[in-house]
Amino acid sequence: MSEALLREVEEYKGGRFTITVITERCKECGFCINVCPVKILVKSSAENKYGFRSPTVSNPEKCIGCRLCEYMCPEFAIFITKGERG
Amino acid sequence: MKREFLSGNRAVAEAALLSGLRFYAGYPITPASDLMEYLAERLPKVGGIAVQFEDEIASINAAIGASWTGAKAMTATSGPGFSLMAEGISLAVATETPLVVVDIMRAGPSTGIPTKTTQSDVYQARWLAHGDYILPVFAPWSAQDSYDLTIKAFNMSEKLRTPVILLSDAVIAHMWETLYVKEPGEVEIVSRKKPVEPPEEYKPYKPGEDLVPPMAVFGEGYKVIVESLVHDEAGYYRQDTRTYREMVARLREKIMRNIGVVYEHEEYWVEDARVILVSYGSTARMAYPVAKSLLSRGLRVGLLRLKTLWPLDEGKLSSALSKADKIIVVENNTGRIYYDIARIAGRDRARFSPILTVDPPGFNEVLEAVSKWL
Amino acid sequence: MAVAKKVIHPLDKYLRSDRLPHIWCPGCGIGIALAAMLRGIDRRIREGKLDRNKLVFVTGIGCSARVSFYVDFDSAHTLHGRAIPFAAGVKLANPSLEVIVVGGDGDIAGIGGNHLLHAARRNMDLFVVMITNFVYAMTGGQLAPTTPLRVYTTTTPYGNPEPPLNVIKLVASLNANYVARASVTTPHYIESFTYKALGMKGFRFLEVVSTCPEVYGRHIGLRNPVAMLEELKKRVIYKAHPVVDESDIDWDKGIVIGEYVVRNNPSYLDLIKRG
Numbered sequence: 173m174s175e176a177l178l179r180e181v182e183e184y185k186g187g188r189f190t191i192t193v194i195t196e197r198c199k200e201c202g203f204c205i206n207v208c209p210v211k212i213l214v215k216s217s218a219e220n221k222y223g224f225r226s227p228t229v230s231n232p233e234k235c236i237g238c239r240l241c242e243y244m245c246p247e248f249a250i251f252i253t254k255g256e257r258g
Numbered sequence: 259m260k261r262e263f264l265s266g267n268r269a270v271a272e273a274a275l276l277s278g279l280r281f282y283a284g285y286p287i288t289p290a291s292d293l294m295e296y297l298a299e300r301l302p303k304v305g306g307i308a309v310q311f312e313d314e315i316a317s318i319n320a321a322i323g324a325s326w327t328g329a330k331a332m333t334a335t336s337g338p339g340f341s342l343m344a345e346g347i348s349l350a351v352a353t354e355t356p357l358v359v360v361d362i363m364r365a366g367p368s369t370g371i372p373t374k375t376t377q378s379d380v381y382q383a384r385w386l387a388h389g390d391y392i393l394p395v396f397a398p399w400s401a402q403d404s405y406d407l408t409i410k411a412f413n414m415s416e417k418l419r420t421p422v423i424l425l426s427d428a429v430i431a432h433m434w435e436t437l438y439v440k441e442p443g444e445v446e447i448v449s450r451k452k453p454v455e456p457p458e459e460y461k462p463y464k465p466g467e468d469l470v471p472p473m474a475v476f477g478e479g480y481k482v483i484v485e486s487l488v489h490d491e492a493g494y495y496r497q498d499t500r501t502y503r504e505m506v507a508r509l510r511e512k513i514m515r516n517i518g519v520v521y522e523h524e525e526y527w528v529e530d531a532r533v534i535l536v537s538y539g540s541t542a543r544m545a546y547p548v549a550k551s552l553l554s555r556g557l558r559v560g561l562l563r564l565k566t567l568w569p570l571d572e573g574k575l576s577s578a579l580s581k582a583d584k585i586i587v588v589e590n591n592t593g594r595i596y597y598d599i600a601r602i603a604g605r606d607r608a609r610f611s612p613i614l615t616v617d618p619p620g621f622n623e624v625l626e627a628v629s630k631w632l
Numbered sequence: 633m634a635v636a637k638k639v640i641h642p643l644d645k646y647l648r649s650d651r652l653p654h655i656w657c658p659g660c661g662i663g664i665a666l667a668a669m670l671r672g673i674d675r676r677i678r679e680g681k682l683d684r685n686k687l688v689f690v691t692g693i694g695c696s697a698r699v700s701f702y703v704d705f706d707s708a709h710t711l712h713g714r715a716i717p718f719a720a721g722v723k724l725a726n727p728s729l730e731v732i733v734v735g736g737d738g739d740i741a742g743i744g745g746n747h748l749l750h751a752a753r754r755n756m757d758l759f760v761v762m763i764t765n766f767v768y769a770m771t772g773g774q775l776a777p778t779t780p781l782r783v784y785t786t787t788t789p790y791g792n793p794e795p796p797l798n799v800i801k802l803v804a805s806l807n808a809n810y811v812a813r814a815s816v817t818t819p820h821y822i823e824s825f826t827y828k829a830l831g832m833k834g835f836r837f838l839e840v841v842s843t844c845p846e847v848y849g850r851h852i853g854l855r856n857p858v859a860m861l862e863e864l865k866k867r868v869i870y871k872a873h874p875v876v877d878e879s880d881i882d883w884d885k886g887i888v889i890g891e892y893v894v895r896n897n898p899s900y901l902d903l904i905k906r907g
Contacts (some may be wrong), residue, residue, distance in 0.1 A: 307825070316717035319711065323720065323722040324722065324724065325721075327729065328725075345711055395680055477686050483709070485711055
């Protein structure tokens with residue numbers, strides 16, 4: 173996790189799943205962080221251009237691909253795709 | 259061309275069918291109900307549909323929705339129902355939806371006298387809805403005129419992408435007269451311009467040379483946006499002054515630029531007249547024989563009969579009225595067109611002869627009202 | 633449509649993504665509902681059962697009605713309460729179109745109540761999604777027909793004296809073919825109910841109970857998005873075959889979601905033999 177400004181699209185690659193965050197769409201509601209069953213989503217300290225802090229992924233390898241974050245995000249700002257091993 | 263015997267309402271219905279009407283939505287109201295009843299029978303036979311909705315608000319919104327599938331749509335009502343349609347008309351203006359709305363005036367205000375007429379809704383026909391806009395208003399004075407002006411209403415609505423009001427009244431609606439109806443192909447039927455560019459390049463509110471945007475409709479792959487908020491060419495909501503000015507100015511200008519075809523009046527003996535009667539609709543039907551009678555008595559009287567009540571071609575009107583000493587406005591209300599004429603021809607020349615009646619005006623009634631100025 | 637849009641998120645192909653981020657507040661459930669609906673729609677399209685070019689979204693006015701801004705389909709942002717008759721006109725004039733109405737509880741069941749009633753009665757071939765947040769949010773938090781008793785709103789500052797309307801019960805009592813309720817806490821049901829509704833004819837009605845932290849949440853002391861989500865989650869009870877008698881929305885007793893009515897009565901188009 174970097175202190176510098178996040179890029180507009182951040183990809184967190186785990187072997188099984190990749191978590192993609194479109195940071196400029198995030199409004200910091202906290203839903204994804206709240207619903208993640210393996211608790212790997214952590215609020216970034218860096219803000220997007222609207223002043224919101226989007227989630228970062230502490231350990232992409234632990235992602236189980238449940239897509240609850242994707243389903244609970246109201247902003248179309250986070251989604252899961254299969255990783256290289258998936 | 260075929261000779262027929264029809265009421266004003268039926269003439270409107272037949273003209274609408276000739277123009278390509280395929281969707282009618284309405285609600286029962288005297289004196290417009292029989293128009294809907296007639297179309298409920300006729301429309302399905304040409305593959306169209308007429309539906310009685312739960313109220314006039316549903317009717318106008320449904321007609322607008324139907325127009326957005328490419329269908330020519332119409333609704334007809336009277337004063338109270340017309341008032342309910344105000345917001346819908348505003349929507350049609352803002353979204354540039356081709357639509358014909360028929361108001362068959364009756365006596366008002368409020369419930370009034372449903373079975374009798376006045377000419378009270380002139381300003382309402384122009385400015386019923388909120389917002390800064392112009393729309394065309396046509397006022398027939400006979401079954402033939404109801405027929406012809408309905409075709410014109412559809413053509414103008416399609417050409418200019420605007421709602422058009424046809425302002426009839428209870429007398430004309432139910433009066434049966436001989437008229438000549440057109441056969442398909444005998445008269446030009448206009449339909450809205452379609453885009454030539456593909457969907458990726460299309461902007462729903464980008465005007466053509468004529469200030470009218472080509473109209474893609476639902477189901478054609480253009481992903482159109484019907485937008486009631488002030489919008490830019492893409493149909494996206496914009497709250498800035500520049501977008502507002504551009505939109506409002508263009509909506510006005512697209513009509514005004516075509517005033518030459520939108521505006522019509524008829525002149526009888528006006529060329530040599532010293533006194534010109536100005537009238538329209540059912541009242542004009544009596545102004546005509548009164549003018550003729552005065553003429554036969556040696557008075558230089560003419561009649562200018564308005565067919566279009568809005569927008570007025572003030573230059574054309576002014577010119578037609580220029581040689582007269584007096585202009586007497588004869589209408590069935592407490593003053594509507596009179597104030598336009600007073601402004602255009604000058605208060606010193608304009609005179610007002612109101613014929614406030616709920617029954618068809620009598621010859622002597624109109625003669626007396628006019629004569630007091632002679 | 634002629635604007636270059638980015639396609640990053642899997643649903644971006646159904647969105648006018650150049651207009652994102654959308655206007656809905658942080659924690660507003662409308663985006664969740666829309667995403668779930670789009671997944672249901674996507675499945676129908678991929679299965680070849682729905683033509684992407686024949687889908688039309690019609691909305692009225694309000695927060696939920698802004699859906700028509702963001703979907704990359706034919707869409708109409710019309711008048712407050714009048715989406716249903718507009719949509720009926722669209723469907724009747726061109727029965728080959730699939731018409732979806734989206735609106736809030738105020739728009740659909742308040743000012744739009746009469747149109748809702750008659751469309752359901754007729755079993756009009758429309759899919760209506762009502763996103764319920766118990767308040768008129770766009771205009772700042774006024775009373776809605778669904779606002780629970782005694783709740784503060786800006787127009788009932790001494791507490792709401794009005795018993796709320798149970799829209800599920802109303803629509804179920806009419807002739808609708810499909811009446812269901814879901815919640816933004818259960819987006820999978822929004823998706824599957826949408827998928828199902830799009831395979832049916834007649835009047836299909838889906839109420840989606842939503843979070844509204846900025847306005848309704850503020851009125852009831854749940855302005856934090858996650859707090860409101862958690863509290864709503866606690867109250868939502870899914871049942872496979874719920875009955876209308878348990879459809880009252882009760883913040884204490886719970887909110888029963890599920891498919892209340894599923895039937896195959898003749899639709900309006902059937903009845904008039906059209907399309």
